[in-house]
Amino acid sequence: MNKSVELKNKRIIASQHVKLGQKNRKGQTYTDVNDIFYKAESTPSFLTGSEVIKEAIRRASVGSMVAYPITPQSEAAALIGELFAEDYLDEYFRGESEFAVMGQCAGAAFGGHRVYTTTAGPGTLRAMENFPMWAGSRLPIQVCVTCRGINSPLSIQPDTMEMHYLLETGMLVWHAETAQDLFDYTLKGFIVAEQPDVHVPIAICCDGFFVTHTKDTVNMTPEDLCLTPYDPYKAPVPCLDMETAPIRMMRDPFVMKSNYINYSTHASWQQEIKAAIERSRKHTVPLLDGLIDEENTDREVLVVTSGTAVSQSREAIRLLEQEGIKVGLVKIKTIRPFPFEEIKRATKNAKHIFVPEFNVGGWLAREIKSTIQNNERVYVGPHVAGGMTMPSEVIALEIKNHLKASGQ
Amino acid sequence: MSKEKIAICEDLADIMPPEYHELVESATFGNQDRGWKDIGSSKELIEQHSLCAGCPESIAFRYILASLPAPENTVFVGSTGCTSLVFPHVAVQNIHSLFGNQNAIASGLKRALKCRFPDIEKDVVVLAGDGATVDIGLDMTMQSWFRQEKFTTICFDNELYANTGGQESGLMQKGFVAKMAPKGKNFEKVRLAEIARESGCAYVAVLTVSKPNRVEQAIKNAVLVAREVGPTFVQLYTPCILEIGKQSMEGLDEMKDAESIGGRFVQKEYITDEAQKLLDSIKEETKARKKAAKEAKKSVNA
Numbered sequence: 193m194n195k196s197v198e199l200k201n202k203r204i205i206a207s208q209h210v211k212l213g214q215k216n217r218k219g220q221t222y223t224d225v226n227d228i229f230y231k232a233e234s235t236p237s238f239l240t241g242s243e244v245i246k247e248a249i250r251r252a253s254v255g256s257m258v259a260y261p262i263t264p265q266s267e268a269a270a271l272i273g274e275l276f277a278e279d280y281l282d283e284y285f286r287g288e289s290e291f292a293v294m295g296q297c298a299g300a301a302f303g304g305h306r307v308y309t310t311t312a313g314p315g316t317l318r319a320m321e322n323f324p325m326w327a328g329s330r331l332p333i334q335v336c337v338t339c340r341g342i343n344s345p346l347s348i349q350p351d352t353m354e355m356h357y358l359l360e361t362g363m364l365v366w367h368a369e370t371a372q373d374l375f376d377y378t379l380k381g382f383i384v385a386e387q388p389d390v391h392v393p394i395a396i397c398c399d400g401f402f403v404t405h406t407k408d409t410v411n412m413t414p415e416d417l418c419l420t421p422y423d424p425y426k427a428p429v430p431c432l433d434m435e436t437a438p439i440r441m442m443r444d445p446f447v448m449k450s451n452y453i454n455y456s457t458h459a460s461w462q463q464e465i466k467a468a469i470e471r472s473r474k475h476t477v478p479l480l481d482g483l484i485d486e487e488n489t490d491r492e493v494l495v496v497t498s499g500t501a502v503s504q505s506r507e508a509i510r511l512l513e514q515e516g517i518k519v520g521l522v523k524i525k526t527i528r529p530f531p532f533e534e535i536k537r538a539t540k541n542a543k544h545i546f547v548p549e550f551n552v553g554g555w556l557a558r559e560i561k562s563t564i565q566n567n568e569r570v571y572v573g574p575h576v577a578g579g580m581t582m583p584s585e586v587i588a589l590e591i592k593n594h595l596k597a598s599g600q
Numbered sequence: 601m602s603k604e605k606i607a608i609c610e611d612l613a614d615i616m617p618p619e620y621h622e623l624v625e626s627a628t629f630g631n632q633d634r635g636w637k638d639i640g641s642s643k644e645l646i647e648q649h650s651l652c653a654g655c656p657e658s659i660a661f662r663y664i665l666a667s668l669p670a671p672e673n674t675v676f677v678g679s680t681g682c683t684s685l686v687f688p689h690v691a692v693q694n695i696h697s698l699f700g701n702q703n704a705i706a707s708g709l710k711r712a713l714k715c716r717f718p719d720i721e722k723d724v725v726v727l728a729g730d731g732a733t734v735d736i737g738l739d740m741t742m743q744s745w746f747r748q749e750k751f752t753t754i755c756f757d758n759e760l761y762a763n764t765g766g767q768e769s770g771l772m773q774k775g776f777v778a779k780m781a782p783k784g785k786n787f788e789k790v791r792l793a794e795i796a797r798e799s800g801c802a803y804v805a806v807l808t809v810s811k812p813n814r815v816e817q818a819i820k821n822a823v824l825v826a827r828e829v830g831p832t833f834v835q836l837y838t839p840c841i842l843e844i845g846k847q848s849m850e851g852l853d854e855m856k857d858a859e860s861i862g863g864r865f866v867q868k869e870y871i872t873d874e875a876q877k878l879l880d881s882i883k884e885e886t887k888a889r890k891k892a893a894k895e896a897k898k899s900v901n902a
Contacts, residue, residue: 256712282715287704288743295701295740299677299708302695304716307708325697430693433713433722434673437606438693 205387209423216253218280220418225383225479228419229376234411241404244371245310245336246271247412248378249280253421255305256283258296263348264400265310265338272308290315294322294335301331304424304431306382309333312400313340313347316354320361326393327362327465330429332385332422333393336378339499339550340400341579349579350400352499355527356555362465364394364472365528366480367498371408373525374398380479382419388426390472392465397527399550402500402581469529476526483531486538488520493591494542496522496535496560501548501582508587519591524556532563544595545570548587552577603630603672606691619647623691629672633890635820636666636812645671645691651682654848656838656855657756660809661686664727664754667816668692669823674723675713677706679732681763683756700737702728703744703753710751723823724751730771731761734790738770745799748830752822755792755833758840766843773864778843789864796833797870803832803879804870808855814867824882825875832875837865 214222223232228251239247245268249257257276259269276284283300287293290311301307311319316337326333341347342354358365364385368374377396385394398404424431476483487506495505502523509519522538524531539545539560547557547570557572564570574590576582606624608616627643628634638644645665649658661683668674676694678687679702687694697705706726713722733741733755741753760778761767768781770790777784796804803825805818815836822832839854841847846854858865871879 255715256708258708283711285711285747288739291701292704292740292743295697295704296708298697298701299695299705299710300712301708302705303675303709303712305712321698322701329697432675432693432695432709433716434675434693435605438691 209425210420212420216418218278220251220416222253222420223417225380225419228379228413228417229479232414232417234413236409236411238407238409239371240267240407241338241371241374241398242268242271244375244408244410245378245404246275247410247415248375249308250275250415251413251418252308252379252382253306253419254281254308255422256297256300257281257308258285258287258293258300259309260287260290260293260311260315262290262312262315264340264350264404265312265315265336268336268338268404269310272310290319291321294319294326297333297335298322298326298329298331301326301333302329302432304422304433306386306422307331307333308336310336310338312338313342313351313354317342317357320357323358323361323363323393323395328461330391330427331393332382332391334378334381334385335393335395336374337395337397338400338404339397347579348400350402350500351551351577351579352397352399352549353551353553353555355395355397356551356553358395358397359528359555359559362392362462362469363528364390364392364469364526366394366396366526367524368396368398368403369499369502369523371403371406372410374403375410375412377480379413379419382422384472384475384479386422386426387472387475388428390468390475391428392468392472397499399500473529476529480525482534483524483526483529484534484538485523485525486521488518489522489538490541491518491520492541492543493517493519493546493595494522494539494544495519495546495548495587495591496524496539497548498524498527498556499550501550504582504584505546505548505587507584508591511584511588512591515592517592517595527556527559530559530563535560535563536565539564539569542569544591544598546574546587546591546594547572548582549573549575550582551575619643627691628666630670632669634666634668634671636663636816639663639666639812646686647689647691649689650685652842652848654841654851655682656809656841656851657682657686657758660756660815660836660838661690663809663812663815664819665690665692667819668723668725669820670721670723673720674725674823675709677702677709677724677726679728679737681729681732681761683727683729685763700732700735701740702726702732702737703740703749706751706753707744707747707749710749721827723827725823726751726753728753728755729762730755730757730759731769734770734792742795742799745796745801745831745833748800750826750830752819752826752832752834753796754819754822755835756838757792757835758838758843759789760840760843762840762843766840793833793835793868793870800831801833801870802826802830802872802875804835805833805868806835806865807867808837808859808865810852810855810859818869821871821879825871825878828878829872829875
């Protein structure tokens with residue numbers, strides 16, 4: 193695993209069954225993803241995260257979107273409806289529940305469409321049965337998860353606990369820190385998820401409200417350039433449109449019991465999904481410029497985290513710096529695949545590793561603890577729960593207190 | 601799909617199984633007059649099945665597959681249950697995803713196929729048991745009808761959960777003693793055909809699978825109306841002989857009893873005016889086409 197591959201200057205190949213340079217019905221030009229991101233000029237705009245999702249989808253050549261209202265993703269889901277009314281998407285409708293929506297998305301993906309949807313919190317959990325089905329069926333659907341609380345009593349506040357439930361579904365899971373990340377990850381996510389040697393679903397997660405409902409400056413690629421459409425015939429499994437031979441699949445259905453072939457087929461398929469996630473690295477590293485970002489990781493004290501906790505930590509590090517405490521930072525961009533080797537390397541010299549999280553469980557700290565040597569170096573926290581904000585002062589104070597308690 | 605797509609590359613012909621050769625040579629893909637009478641004289645689209653001996657579902661599968669108007673452009677959506685053991689043996693593409701979400705899958709699929717193939721009629725047919733259609737999936741079944749999704753829903757009604765061992769289902773008769781209904785089911789059989797009619801289905805049929813010509817007609821009507829008018833629903837009584845305490849040779853008698861006067865499955869249809877008009881015109885066209893073909897044949901012979 194993690195055999196090093198030279199990825200510098202690697203060009204990511206997106207589907208090319210539609211000629212580059214050709215125009216779609218909206219006059220947008222199908223453009224190579226490398227040219228969109230690295231050659232075209234971006235212009236700054238001041239938008240909410242929800243508006244950013246709309247703008248990314250405008251450029252994404254999406255076939256179907258199925259929508260359902262749940263805070264805090266309702267606005268984005270409705271804005272994409274406006275794109276449909278403007279004829280940017282082939283199909284858009286409101287489903288009846290997240291369980292149904294994810295089934296409708298699966299149907300459209302089985303039929304060969306590029307599919308996008310959004311969900312949040314309890315919706316993610318209601319939809320949950322579908323996610324391993326998507327992965328097992330090799331459907332490269334993209335779902336934007338705008339994280340919120342999932343517990344009772346009812347909460348609509350930001351909380352990243354639902355991401356923990358996604359970790360072993362067989363999906364790629366990326367975590368956007370900012371609206372800029374959300375824009376980039378949305379477009380790049382389609383390209384990575386649809387690679388024939390990957391071809392699994394992708395969850396682009398962001399922290400609800402903090403990202404979806406605040407305005408931020410985002411550099412956007414030109415509106416008249418769009419991704420090439422999804423090619424359903426470049427897939428590890430046949431597209432179910434009766435355009436390929438309908439072979440009889442097997443003599444005994446896999447579900448039959450007491451059949452060794454059944455067990456070995458399922459085991460190897462599950463391993464294949466995991467392997468597909470690992471294979472996504474070679475496409476993701478050049479597109480996202482690595483699975484992690486590092487700042488001063490030669491320091492003895494590090495903060496390692498993802499999502500908006502990164503932004504809060506960056507400010508906490510500035511506050512600590514004023515008091516003479518030097519702290520480095522690791523931003524984790526992809527949770528699946530998990531950047532094991534990258535984190536091991538980045539934390540090699542650290543004596544104290546702090547993992548601030550917007551959830552009560554501390555799942556990211558557990559993931560990191562299971563990755564690195566001498567994991568007593570990991571301090572599980574600070575956390576906030578119940579949708580509270582995590583002031584930078586709180587992070588700074590907790591780091592100071594812990595360092596003091598450990599004699600530094 | 602055209603019939604050429606199932607043709608075998610010459611270099612690989614010797615390693616292809618004989619049943620695939622038969623499929624290429626004598627299956628009825630592309631024959632617009634295909635029907636149950638082809639059974640026995642042409643290659644069926646079901647190779648074998650893994651159901652119990654004498655299970656009426658197996659004959660229902662054969663009649664349905666023989667009756668589809670255009671299997672070369674049909675995609676099935678199934679659900680978990682006995683039917684999901686059969687689909688791997690069928691030469692029509694089929695989707696199994698989860699239990700109960702079949703009408704949601706079919707909604708997304710039909711719409712995507714409509715966008716991708718605006719000039720080809722791609723039929724989507726849902727085939728699921730009564731547990732999937734009425735209990736766990738009723739929301740998605742009905743919502744697809746409310747939304748007027750243009751595909752056919754077929755329910756194999758065996759009045760219980762057969763694959764899990766004979767538990768009570770919503771379509772079970774009142775009073776029937778079953779697993780999870782130890783004192784007998786205490787509410788009436790859900791009136792699904794009426795629910796379908798009120799939910800916006802343009803064509804609804806309830807029948808057993810004792811008579812192949814009736815099954816053929818219902819399936820053809822349902823698929824053709826779904827293409828042009830709106831959602832359609834066919835409820836077929838396929839008794840689980842194992843769980844109702846019958847022998848493997850008694851399935852046919854059970855169905856005949858159920859469809860006789862006063863039975864639960866006396867044949868009925870609900871057809872909207874628009875659907876009836878369409879069916880009448882198709883009937884006229886078919887009649888004219890067959891007549892013309894007959895006359896052409898006569899003139900050649902003369």
